[in-house]
Amino acid sequence: MLTIVELVGIFFFAVSGSLMAARRGFDMLGSAFLGGVCGLGGGVVRDLILNQSPASFVHPIYFIPPILAALCVYAFTPAVQKLHRLVLIFDAAGLGLFCMTGTLKALENDFNPVSSVLLGVITGVGGGMMRDVIANVTPDLFNPRDVYAVPAIVGATVTALAWNAGILNIAVGICIAGFTFALRISSIRFGWSVPLAAGHWHRQNPPSPPANDGPRRHF
Numbered sequence: 001m002l003t004i005v006e007l008v009g010i011f012f013f014a015v016s017g018s019l020m021a022a023r024r025g026f027d028m029l030g031s032a033f034l035g036g037v038c039g040l041g042g043g044v045v046r047d048l049i050l051n052q053s054p055a056s057f058v059h060p061i062y063f064i065p066p067i068l069a070a071l072c073v074y075a076f077t078p079a080v081q082k083l084h085r086l087v088l089i090f091d092a093a094g095l096g097l098f099c100m101t102g103t104l105k106a107l108e109n110d111f112n113p114v115s116s117v118l119l120g121v122i123t124g125v126g127g128g129m130m131r132d133v134i135a136n137v138t139p140d141l142f143n144p145r146d147v148y149a150v151p152a153i154v155g156a157t158v159t160a161l162a163w164n165a166g167i168l169n170i171a172v173g174i175c176i177a178g179f180t181f182a183l184r185i186s187s188i189r190f191g192w193s194v195p196l197a198a199g200h201w202h203r204q205n206p207p208s209p210p211a212n213d214g215p216r217r218h219f
Contacts, residue, residue: 010062012090012094046119104163155176
């Protein structure tokens, strides 16, 4: 069952990666590669931390979801202007599943709850961060107007608590993943953010730009 959940999560993340590739004008090979990096990257990092061979290199079935995602995006992609919202939706779905599976795998390998939560968060955000770096966009993890990691932390924490309480089953797992997804979508919808690294009393107002009567270039 954990493998099935992982495959579904890989597909969701891979779709977000392929949508990002389409948005950036990549070709089909770039779409499949970016989808694979996004879908498999967090799990590879997790398995390496667990001192295990990455599951995606042991079982070739893990490469099927990124290929399917690239084909689906190629066949059913709507207008490019709408891709950003779809990337966020599929990324949120993958985040909800991966923060849970990463935590569970750590707990099954006798990690303590705190370390398991941390590994679940790494599994959830790792692939999306790699996707954004390769696509040359600012990772959502470092966006001061976003709370990308917070839903993953909450989902991983609830998973660890349910595991230790002995109440974790398929229905509870679906609820945890759905709650994490809803929390991520709500953070986007309502513009939630976390405090900046420097308190507002330490920050100086940026200087006013010099007057310039000529045309300005925006990057």
